[in-house]
Amino acid sequence: MLENVNLKRKLARADYKQEMPALQRRLYTLEKACWDHRIPSIVLFEGWDAAGKGSSISTLTQRLDPRGFKLYSIQPPRTYEQNHPWLWRFWLKAPNRGEMTIFDHSWYHRVLDERVEKVVPEKTWRKAYKDILDFERMLADDGTVILKFWFHISKKEQKRRFENIEADPLESWRVTSQDWARYKLYDQYLEAAEEMLELTESEFAPWTIVEATSRWYARRKVFLTINAALEKALGPHVPPVEEGSAEIRHDAELRRIMDTLDNEGNGEA
Numbered sequence: 001m002l003e004n005v006n007l008k009r010k011l012a013r014a015d016y017k018q019e020m021p022a023l024q025r026r027l028y029t030l031e032k033a034c035w036d037h038r039i040p041s042i043v044l045f046e047g048w049d050a051a052g053k054g055s056s057i058s059t060l061t062q063r064l065d066p067r068g069f070k071l072y073s074i075q076p077p078r079t080y081e082q083n084h085p086w087l088w089r090f091w092l093k094a095p096n097r098g099e100m101t102i103f104d105h106s107w108y109h110r111v112l113d114e115r116v117e118k119v120v121p122e123k124t125w126r127k128a129y130k131d132i133l134d135f136e137r138m139l140a141d142d143g144t145v146i147l148k149f150w151f152h153i154s155k156k157e158q159k160r161r162f163e164n165i166e167a168d169p170l171e172s173w174r175v176t177s178q179d180w181a182r183y184k185l186y187d188q189y190l191e192a193a194e195e196m197l198e199l200t201e202s203e204f205a206p207w208t209i210v211e212a213t214s215r216w217y218a219r220r221k222v223f224l225t226i227n228a229a230l231e232k233a234l235g236p237h238v239p240p241v242e243e244g245s246a247e248i249r250h251d252a253e254l255r256r257i258m259d260t261l262d263n264e265g266n267g268e269a
């Protein structure tokens with residue numbers, strides 16, 4: 001599956017700057033409509049280290065109403081969390097009616113990191129596939145829109161990004177020995193990711209593979225996918241697309257902001 005992904009897909013920066021403000025504005029409108037009509041959503045980010053998940057999440061939340069979403073960066077379970085069923089800590093983070101919940105890493109930690117690094121036995125991570133499907137099915141049946149993104153880059157591109165980040169004295173702290181250790185296990189992670197995508201793909205919680213060599217292309221794909229899914233969920237309640245002089249002025253202002261943010265560093269989070 002992943003070996004057939006076209007990682008050469010690109011988007012010119014000029015086209016990105018032209019399109020993104022309208023996509024951000026549209027997502028803001030859809031966020032409000034989902035709040036008004038009590039439609040919860042989950043947006044989940046998985047993928048390779050340095051593939052651009054963090055910067056995409058930053059762009060995603062840049063124009064959202066902070067009252068309408070929550071963002072969780074998932075770490076390995078703490079000691080007290082291990083005394084509960086393993087999905088318990090994620091149930092606590094499920095979105096309220098009308099709310100969007102964004103996960104930077106997620107319950108897929110069990111079938112990726114914990115599998116590859118042998119934190120849990122094979123029997124445990126294999127059972128997790130059924131647990132995950134049941135978990136997502138229950139959320140979807142209750143009306144939650146679930147979007148899952150896998151950010152994909154090659155091993156060569158990951159190494160290049162690590163080296164670029166390390167070369168910046170102000171950013172080098174972001175690349176750790178653990179990152180390089182996972183890099184050396186790229187092939188094992190690739191095998192785990194392939195199986196994960198195959199066994200947890202579903203009609204109610206589909207995966208979207210993001211070709212992330214081009215950060216501009218990756219971010220646009222994320223926005224297009226989320227906007228389309230929320231529009232479908234809203235159905236007859238979907239707000240119309242509006243264009244006017246005020247929106248054009250706001251778009252120009254956002255482009256200036258994006259210029260500042262995009263010039264802050266060479267690496268990808």
